[in-house]
Amino acid sequence: MTGRISPLLIAFTVLVYLFLLGPLVIVIGASISDTTFLTFPPQGLSLRWFEKIFEMSAFRRTMVTSLQIAFASTTIALLIGIPAAYALNRYRITLPAWLSTLFVLPVLVPEIVLGFSILRSIQVGAGVPVLGALLIGHTLIVLPYCVRVISASLASFDFSVEEAAISLGSPPIKTFFTIVLPNVQSGVIAAFILAFITSINDVSVALFLTGPGISTLPIQILAHVEQFFDPVIASVSVLLMFLTVAVMVIVERTLGLTFLAK
Amino acid sequence: MAHRLTGWTLSGPATLLVSLCLIGPVAATIAATFQSGQGPWALYQAFFESGFRMRVLLRTLEVALVTTAVSVIVGFFTAYVVSRAPARWRSLLIILAVFPLLTGVVVRSFAWLIVLGRNGIANSFFVWLGLEGAPYPMLYTQGSVIIAMIYLFVPLMVLTLVGVLENIPDDLIEAAASLGATQAAIFRQIIFPLAVPGLIVGAVLVFTGSFTSYATPQLLGGDQQMMMGTLLHQRAMVAFDWDGAATVSAIMVVVTLAVVGAMTHIARRLNPMAT
Numbered sequence: 001m002t003g004r005i006s007p008l009l010i011a012f013t014v015l016v017y018l019f020l021l022g023p024l025v026i027v028i029g030a031s032i033s034d035t036t037f038l039t040f041p042p043q044g045l046s047l048r049w050f051e052k053i054f055e056m057s058a059f060r061r062t063m064v065t066s067l068q069i070a071f072a073s074t075t076i077a078l079l080i081g082i083p084a085a086y087a088l089n090r091y092r093i094t095l096p097a098w099l100s101t102l103f104v105l106p107v108l109v110p111e112i113v114l115g116f117s118i119l120r121s122i123q124v125g126a127g128v129p130v131l132g133a134l135l136i137g138h139t140l141i142v143l144p145y146c147v148r149v150i151s152a153s154l155a156s157f158d159f160s161v162e163e164a165a166i167s168l169g170s171p172p173i174k175t176f177f178t179i180v181l182p183n184v185q186s187g188v189i190a191a192f193i194l195a196f197i198t199s200i201n202d203v204s205v206a207l208f209l210t211g212p213g214i215s216t217l218p219i220q221i222l223a224h225v226e227q228f229f230d231p232v233i234a235s236v237s238v239l240l241m242f243l244t245v246a247v248m249v250i251v252e253r254t255l256g257l258t259f260l261a262k
Numbered sequence: 263m264a265h266r267l268t269g270w271t272l273s274g275p276a277t278l279l280v281s282l283c284l285i286g287p288v289a290a291t292i293a294a295t296f297q298s299g300q301g302p303w304a305l306y307q308a309f310f311e312s313g314f315r316m317r318v319l320l321r322t323l324e325v326a327l328v329t330t331a332v333s334v335i336v337g338f339f340t341a342y343v344v345s346r347a348p349a350r351w352r353s354l355l356i357i358l359a360v361f362p363l364l365t366g367v368v369v370r371s372f373a374w375l376i377v378l379g380r381n382g383i384a385n386s387f388f389v390w391l392g393l394e395g396a397p398y399p400m401l402y403t404q405g406s407v408i409i410a411m412i413y414l415f416v417p418l419m420v421l422t423l424v425g426v427l428e429n430i431p432d433d434l435i436e437a438a439a440s441l442g443a444t445q446a447a448i449f450r451q452i453i454f455p456l457a458v459p460g461l462i463v464g465a466v467l468v469f470t471g472s473f474t475s476y477a478t479p480q481l482l483g484g485d486q487q488m489m490m491g492t493l494l495h496q497r498a499m500v501a502f503d504w505d506g507a508a509t510v511s512a513i514m515v516v517v518t519l520a521v522v523g524a525m526t527h528i529a530r531r532l533n534p535m536a537t
């Protein structure tokens with residue numbers, strides 16, 4: 001774009017970015033404080049609160065649960081989301097329009113309502129164990145990302161290439177894996193990452209679907225903050241931020257960051 | 263015919279999951295609100311006649327509206343600067359907006375506990391300045407919830423709008439400038455109208471997100487500033503009043519769908535590019 005931006009607007013933008021990043025810098029600062037209470041700037045540097053995370057079994061356990069649920073729900077969502085996205089693009093004319101709306105529903109329905117409803121009908125009503133209900137809930141909230149991101153990649157795929165392969169004698173299933181899937185690889189990676197991050201960070205659904213001994217990391221953090229106000233939460237937060245940075249680096253290397261801005 | 267079958271088969275598992283595990287349970291929750299045994303509307307009557315619950319609903323609407331208004335304004339001007347920045351700066355600014363967005367709600371709300379707490383940074387600063395009455399009680403106020411919500415949603419607004427603003431063709435702006443339009447006129451008559459559909463999409467995301475939020479009002483508002491999300495959790499998991507929780511759920515679904523529906527309708531009518 002051309003033209004100059006008024007200095008006033010630039011100053012405003014600088015302030016907005018300070019507002020966006022300041023609190024995160026403060027969390028990092030608080031996590032390396034040597035004190036037993038949360039403070040910033042840190043008084044005396046120490047990594048002992050990071051060690052503390054791994055000494056506390058509640059954090060260790062919930063971290064493992066969160067990672068397991070995120071991996072499992074993302075994988076299931078991709079396994080059922082990729083065929084759905086393919087069908088929506090390939091057989092667009094024969095499938096009703098409401099079908100694509102159906103896959104966006106988990107975004108439209110408030111997550112907290114979904115969590116409560118799964119507790120009522122699936123956990124209590126149908127007797128599904130806590131972990132199973134949690135997996136169903138997370139698969140539902142990450143499914144829209146998988147279907148939509150992969151649909152967007154498939155929209156620019158030329159299906160005549162696939163037809164050419166099939167007409168030359170390649171079996172349809174083999175064609176899908178050797179021709180279609182490699183062409184939407186970047187979409188699949190992006191979907192995986194968005195879904196994984198969404199699951200790891202979820203509070204509203206998991207809130208209702210935790211049982212004795214089973215909880216996710218964000219719920220454990222909430223519970224801990226309500227009782228103690230020590231730097232251990234800042235350290236856990238920093239660990240989660242590292243995870244985010246790692247994910248962003250992977251995205252940057254494989255797809256370029258403009259992908260996330262869409 | 264064979265195509266039709268393949269299409270349904272491939273989308274079948276996902277369709278089944280959404281129908282059985284989302285539509286079914288949510289519909290059951292809403293249906294339960296009409297079957298309390300004291301007439302179909304008894305639970306809603308109880309909700310709207312309870313001063314406390316009405317206050318929660320109105321507070322939630324107020325917080326969501328203020329958050330949306332501020333996020334739209336702040337996000338729009340920021341996105342405008344980002345979209346017009348030189349390419350290298352632009353990608354850096356986008357990365358810096360994506361980062362908080364990918365960091366979880368709990369972490370970002372918790373950050374404001376450190377800032378706004380009684381011995382937090384803001385108060386330490388006020389005491390250092392020697393302000394009268396400092397430290398101030400800032401946590402567990404409506405203001406603290408709104409600030410944290412704005413913090414939560416500004417990146418979303420910026421990223422939504424950067425995409426929209428970048429799609430405005432340079433030629434359009436150059437043409438206007440060459441015909442003598444001032445920067446202000448270009449902004450008012452070209453950039454803003456073309457950004458309206460994006461503003462509406464962003465506003466819907468922010469409104470529904472803040473209206474249904476849980477972690478932020480829980481951490482920064484506590485029981486004093488209960489909102490619909492925290493009320494739903496409190497009814498279901500603390501009071502074990504599932505009928506009450508279902509009523510809150512139904513109201514949340516109705517408000518969310520009404521806002522999404524109305525805004526989509528408006529966006530369609532306003533969009534100059536619509537067919």
